[in-house]
Amino acid sequence: MTNAEANSGKKAVIFNVQRYSTEDGPGVRTTVFFKGCPLSCLWCSNPESQQAKPQMMYFSKTCVQCYACVKACPNGANKIKDDGSVWVDRSVCTNCGVCVKVCLADARSMSGKKMTVDEVFDIIQKDSLYYINSGGGVTLGGGECTTEPEFVGELLDRCYDRAIHTCIDTCGYTPWSVLEKILPKVELVLFDIKHMDTEKHKELTGVGNELILENAVKIKQMGTRMIIRLPLIPGYNDDENNIKVMGWFMESWGMDRIDILPYHRLGENKYDALGMNYSLGDLPNLAKDSISRAVKILGSYGLEVHVM
Ligand code: SF4
Numbered sequence: 001m002t003n004a005e006a007n008s009g010k011k012a013v014i015f016n017v018q019r020y021s022t023e024d025g026p027g028v029r030t031t032v033f034f035k036g037c038p039l040s041c042l043w044c045s046n047p048e049s050q051q052a053k054p055q056m057m058y059f060s061k062t063c064v065q066c067y068a069c070v071k072a073c074p075n076g077a078n079k080i081k082d083d084g085s086v087w088v089d090r091s092v093c094t095n096c097g098v099c100v101k102v103c104l105a106d107a108r109s110m111s112g113k114k115m116t117v118d119e120v121f122d123i124i125q126k127d128s129l130y131y132i133n134s135g136g137g138v139t140l141g142g143g144e145c146t147t148e149p150e151f152v153g154e155l156l157d158r159c160y161d162r163a164i165h166t167c168i169d170t171c172g173y174t175p176w177s178v179l180e181k182i183l184p185k186v187e188l189v190l191f192d193i194k195h196m197d198t199e200k201h202k203e204l205t206g207v208g209n210e211l212i213l214e215n216a217v218k219i220k221q222m223g224t225r226m227i228i229r230l231p232l233i234p235g236y237n238d239d240e241n242n243i244k245v246m247g248w249f250m251e252s253w254g255m256d257r258i259d260i261l262p263y264h265r266l267g268e269n270k271y272d273a274l275g276m277n278y279s280l281g282d283l284p285n286l287a288k289d290s291i292s293r294a295v296k297i298l299g300s301y302g303l304e305v306h307v308m
């Protein structure tokens with residue numbers, strides 16, 4: 001048994017362990033999605049990642065109106081509308097999951113379950129050969145994986161022991177005291193920057209960007225490989241000025257690569273399933289001109305630019 005295997009039995013709430021992922025770092029990877037995030041971005045495509053606790057999701061379009069959930073709910077949270085459809089009163093739902101078990105139409109599911117480091121690592125190591133052959137590895141994302149620093153530290157130690165390449169995908173809104181303990185175990189950081197103006201950043205994500213930009217600079221100075229990621233949202237952060245300031249910031253601190261993540265609305269139906277409001281419902285798709293303009297501007301600062 002290695003030191004890493006003498007684990008604490010600590011658990012974290014995970015909402016997905018996605019094998020054969022190709023968009024979260026180099027090669028074929030396993031991406032571990034942690035639940036819980038200090039940001040709440042307007043465009044978040046994984047709204048189930050925002051709260052740390054497991055949550056019941058209800059997909060009303062799949063409901064066949066059998067009302068088994070109405071009878072089963074111990075809190076009377078499932079109600080029948082005049083038209084016969086079912087809705088969930090989130091003010092009394094405790095996310096106990098009882099209704100998920102009785103719904104034979106698969107209109108309900110639980111997002112997130114507590115897992116041990118052993119359980120997560122067992123899944124990760126199944127694909128060791130793929131990692132070796134493709135230059136891949138494991139990516140810890142979310143949500144925000146750094147909200148579980150002890151769990152993440154143990155999991156990264158396990159990966160190190162088996163020579164599995166390690167990457168974290170972070171929003172950067174984490175105390176430096178936490179990041180500096182994790183980073184020596186990380187080979188690549190995917191680091192999101194959403195807006196260069198702190199007031200606008202706050203409007204879009206709920207928090208200012210000072211800590212995030214400070215952490216980006218510190219990671220660069222520490223020498224850990226880092227790729228900046230910019231979710232490009234039409235009308236919110238794709239203006240020329242914001243892109244120029246981002247290019248200038250990266251050039252000034254010697255950061256060399258940025259990945260543009262064009263806006264999409266793939267997670268929209270999950271908002272309804274969680275009883276959340278999707279405030280960007282009327283937003284048009286990102287224009288190709290906007291992407292090419294961002295690529296051109298960022299390239300003019302000598303950056304390696306990728307569109308994902
Ligand atoms: S998760 Fe529990 S409390 Fe919520 S609707 Fe289902 S049975 Fe009721």
Ligand code: SF4
Nearest residue numbers: 063064066067069103
């Ligand atoms: S148990 Fe499932 S299918 Fe039946 S009413 Fe409830 S959500 Fe709809």
